[in-house]
Every structure is written in structure tokens, then in C-alpha cells.
Amino acid sequence: MLYGYTAFITVDVNNPPVRRIAHVDMDAFYASVELLRYPELRGKAVVIGGGSNAAPELQADGTRRFAKLRDYAGRGVVTTSTYEARAFGVFSAMGMMKAAQLAPDAILLPTDFESYRRYSRLFKDAVRTFTDRIEDRGIDEIYVDLTHVEGESRALGLGIKNAVREATGLTCSIAIAPNKLLAKIGSELDKPDGLTILSLPDLESRIWPLAAKKINGIGPRANERLAALGILTVGDLARADLGLLQENFGRTYAAWLARIAHGVDDREVVVSSEPKSMSRETTFERDMHVGRDRAILTPALTRLCERVTEDLQRKGYRGRTVGLKIKFADFKIVTRDLSLPEPVADTASIRRAVGECLKRVSLDRRIRLIGVRIGSLERATGTPSAPLPLQGELPFDR
Template sequence: MLQSRRIAHLDMDAFYASVELLRYPELRGQPVVIGGGRNATPETLPDGTRRFQRLRDYVGRGVVTTSTYEARAFGVFSAMGMMKAAQLAPDAVLLPTDFDSYRHYSRLFKAAVATFTTQIQDRGIDEIYIDLTDVPGEPREVGAAIRQAVRDATGLTCSICIAPNKLLAKIGSELDKPDGLTILTPADIESRIWPLPARKVNGIGPKASEKLTSLGIDTIGDLARAAPEFLQTHFGLRYATWLKEVAHGIDDRPVVVSSEPKSMSRETTFERDLHPRDDRPLLSETFTRLCVRVAEDLQRKGYVGRTVGIKLRFDTFETVTRDLTIPAATADAAAIRRAATECLKRVPLTRRLRLLGVRVSALTLAGAQPAAVEPFQPDLFAAPGGDPAEDASEPHA
């Protein structure tokens, strides 16, 4: 019965970079890296052309948010340190992140898919699962129609795999990127899935992958052929059983259409360590900005929260969190800022800061009448917060 399901995984191609190429079409075909701060904003010259920053001129501790396929050919991938990326592709164009634009295009592509079915599981800003079991038409025709609808709505390409389950659909959406349409059946597992590295399975992390390699298991096919007793000896019964199942393409997880967020947060890593006293104005400005953006996220998605928290990472890499539960749930920036400040007062601010974050949890749906918004008061907050050289954090929900 499970094999009769038709589950699609849709993944936007180099999403952030592709959005930027809509804005800067003259960069098409060039290596482009997204992840710079505001100082990476292109300069418009008197003749109307633009001057772009180059990766070789970057100085700081930021990380790559994403890159175009041309930059990836040089070995530059997301989460890589920017300085390392500059060594690999010094002539690549550097652009700042713009999450407001990315969220806009995310809403557009998801709305386009929703014209086919409401059976959609949101997996983040650039990917979704779709249950197409009850959608009429041949899989390839339906997949092509969805892909074209996304292109029409956004001007962007996506890659789709339609398979019997989420496991195979997720793996398959990477097989024919970019702008790919892949159809997988159980008969394709041995030829298309087994030759892939075991780490391609979502759930086999770096540590498990390293351990599998040390045991002589490099591919998904190696895993499928491994003796269950051998896997159980090294991984335990539960994980070994799961490994065997995924190696044979077995996955009965449903597409979960509705899911309630547990929290929403904003955080940012500074390009230089900031001192709570010497950099107080800079820190305080961003602390306020993070609170405002969390409040905007809550209001946009229709939630309020009762627990406000902060996250600090010091120059020693020690990470500290503090939480405060307030009497009434809120999505008001001033109330969030005030509660977050109380959390800050419980942390000795004597060391330089690398990262600052603000979080609201214990969420519930907002009522029909929004709470009154309290104005900010300049002297309301005794403790400083944070201000990055690069404010490019994506909200977590």
C-alpha cells in the first residue's frame, strides 16, 4: 500500500542566490556568494551600472549563506567560513543577504504549489513535501506542471522528485539539479540510490557517516548489503534497524500538513567581538532590532508567546541562555525587549560577545484583537544587547 503513494519533494535551486540574480541579472553565469554584510551592497555608478564587491576584499568571520552553482564549482558552499571561501574563489562577487526578499519568493512558490493540492508540508524557506497521491495525472506530467507554475510565479527554477515516500523523494530531488524532474519507483533503488554515499540519507550525520566509512560501508548499497547483526553490534538495535530500512527505501512517514511552531527567534553573529561597555550603542541598537524582528515574525504568522529568552555566545565560545515567562502572551516588540533585558541582567556582561539572539516560545495563536503596542523608551533598558557588523539572520520557527 505504501508503494501506491506519490510523494514529492520540491527544492528551490540555489534559492537565495537565484533571487539575487533576479535583482542583478548581469551576474548570471558568474560565481556569486551570498552572506556579506551591509557593506557588500552594490554601488550604483553615475552611468547606471553597478560596482560589486569581490570576495577577495572580505575581512571578517562571517559564513557563506549560499552560492551560485558557478561558485560551487570552486568548492564554495553554504556554512563555509567566508575567509576560506575567499581563498577558493577570490574573484567571486559578494552580495549581502536579504531575507525579506527570500521570504517573499518563498511565499510565492508555495502559493503556486497550493493551487494543485493543500497536502503540503513546509520544510523551510526553500523546500516542501507534497502528497500527490490524490492528484490526477501521470507523475511526470504533474511534476512538470508544478515546476512550470513555480517558474511562472517566481521566475525561478526548482527541482522535484516524485517517489513512493519522503525518504526517496528527498534524496531524488538532488539527483538532477538544477531544474530537474526525477521520478523514482522501488525498481530504481538499486540503480539510482544504492551507488550514492550513505551520508545522502537524511538522518545519517557526519559522525555516523564517519563510523560507517571506518567499517567499510561507503554507499547506501553497502549499507543495504551489510548484515543486520553487524550493524546492531556497532550501532545498537534501534538505529541499526532504521539503517537497514532506509537503505532499502522503506519510509512510512506521512506528509504532515499542519505543524505549530514551538518558538520563533532571531540571532546574529558579529564579525568582530563586541565589548558590552565599549560597544554598548552598537549592541543596544541591534538588541532592539532583533526584538522588533521577532515581534514582526510573530505578528505575521499570527502568534503570541509567554516565554522570552536570550542567547549569548562569548569570545571564549561559551554559550549562555536565559528565559523569562511573562504574565501575558505577547507579540509586542517593546514587551519582548523589556523581558529580554531582564534576562540580560541575569548574565555577567564582562566578556566580549560573538553572538546575540532573542527568542519567544510557549506560543499560542493570537486573539482577534491585537494587543496595544507600547512605544520604546530610550532610558527603559539598563543592559545592552547586540549589534552586528552583519545582520543577516533568518528567523527560526
């Protein structure tokens, strides 16, 4: 059964309708897909991110023997974790060895991106039975413009959740709000399996009590600087003096902080456009020292290359220009690009190019953020270039 709605569009140009934007976020997506395959692990602390040596072993009695996080050795990072593992402080992008210290008895599973991509297509196809006004934000999240879709917001949200569950067997959390900013924040409020309806009058009661860092775009470093000013919550930010914000963050960023604290966001849901580039980046929980934190930096950079590859292959693109972005602890940003003779869409080629870019960066300061970008995109028609072997010097090993 499909829980679809027909979109009837009637627009009064003099009185445009209040926008109604949903953010659909799959709950612990990779881990939830694995629990479909291994239902005996439900309710247990499970970490995804191991290699093939972490694959479960089938025993003679038909049961499976699972690897434990305590037995992991290497420099990998956590891809994701179940909510039970998160209760121990284990989150995505954390170094696996640190995760093993926090939750040594957690079950360790290898990643299976082919399965994750398949379930991603299934959940997005289910949402398209309601409307095609969808902005793809990654393998496990989308924005949906429901402004012109008939139906009351809560009924629509429940219908989408039921359709996703029927198509995938998985749960998602949805927030429906007047803009993308509030929808994104709202989808986190009632996880897992949540449905949140927000309007601007809810700002003071539901958004202002949240920590400022809950807003996408306020990273750990900016949050530290806000805290030093006594600004701990979104409400504190909304009440902050604009001059104080400009003095500490500059005019542009201060103006953005003031807008988002009052729930203002005019961004449209971008339904279809030819991308000029694709990128992924990660902000670390603390400033990274190139020498002492190499075991975190190197796998994190490799994982970004993998995620860019996933995006390229999922959307059917290849690119000729590979770029590296580094934000240092002093907020200075350095970028380096490398043009390739042939378009690529595989992790090894992208990672090799990123390594070449990294050689042109002076790593004399602590690192706050790293990012990988691929540009000069073209549709991946024909046979892609042969991937380079993933070997040789690791990017941060100097």
C-alpha cells in the same frame, strides 16, 4: 496561465493507493532571487551573506560596482552561493573568511530576507493550485502529497515546475517518489531545474550508489563512523549486518539506518497542525574547538537565531521559551532553556536568551552541532514586545 489540477479523491480501503510524495526544492534560492535583481551576474560565482556595506554601488555610466569576497573582513558565515561559487567549494554555513580563501574573486551580496520571504510565498501559492496537501519545510522547500491528484507523475511534475517558474521567474527541482525519504534524496539528483521520478525498483540503481551521507539524518560524524566500518554508500548500508550496526550505533539508530537504506519511510505529509515549537540547527563539517573556532561558532549561532526568527514571523507566532542545544564530539547532547516574561519573535531577543543559556553549559569539549529552539508558542496577535538591541558580549566570547 495557471497549471492547476483538480484533486478527485477515491479511496479503496482494502487496496489503498501507492503513495505519491513530491519534494519541491528551489534551486540556490536566495542567490537565484538576487540574480533576478542583478541579471548581469548570471554565470558568475556569487556569495550571499554580506552586510549592508556589500550593497552594489550604481556608477555614473549606469553600471553597478559589486563587492568582492576578497575584501570581506569579519566573522560572518555564507548564507548561500550560486552553483558557480559552489564549484570552488563555497557552501552555506561556511565561514566567510574561509570562503574568501577559496573564491576571492566571487561577488559578495548582502542578504534581503524580505524579498526571499515574498518569493517563498509566491512559489508555494503556485504549488497550491494543484493541491493543498502541502507540508511547509522552510523558506525554499515543501513536501506535496500527490497521491490523490489526477495525472501522470511526470506531467504533474512538469506542471508544478512551469507554474513555479511563471509565478516567480525561478527554477525548482522536484522528485516524486513513494515516500518523503526518497523524494528528499531525489530532488538533489538532477539539480538544478531537475525532475526526478523514483519508485522502489529504482532503489538499487539510483539510491544505493550514493554516498551514505546523502541521506538526511546521517551527519558527518555518523558518516565517519560508518566509513570506519567500510560502509561508504547507501548500498553498503543496505547490505550491512544489523548486529554490527547495533554494536556501533545502538538499537534505535541502527534500526533506522537499516530501514532508510531499503527506502522505507512511513512518515505522513503533515498538512496543518499547531506547532509546539520551532527550531533550527546546524551540524559542522568538523568538530569545533570553542576557543580556536569562535569566529565560526558565534556567527553560526546568530544565524540560527535569525532563521528561527524568520520561521516565527513567516508563520505568525511568538514564543516564551528559548532553548539551546549542543551536541558534542562524543555525541552527548546538552540542552538549556530560558523562560521569558513576554513572548518574542525577533532575532535580538532570541539571541540574548540563547546567550544566557550558553552561560550554563560547560564548554570543555569540541562541538559537533548547535541548535536554537523557541517554544511555548502563541499566535502573534497585537503588538509584539520591543526588540532588544543586538549588542554586548557575543555568545561564545568568554
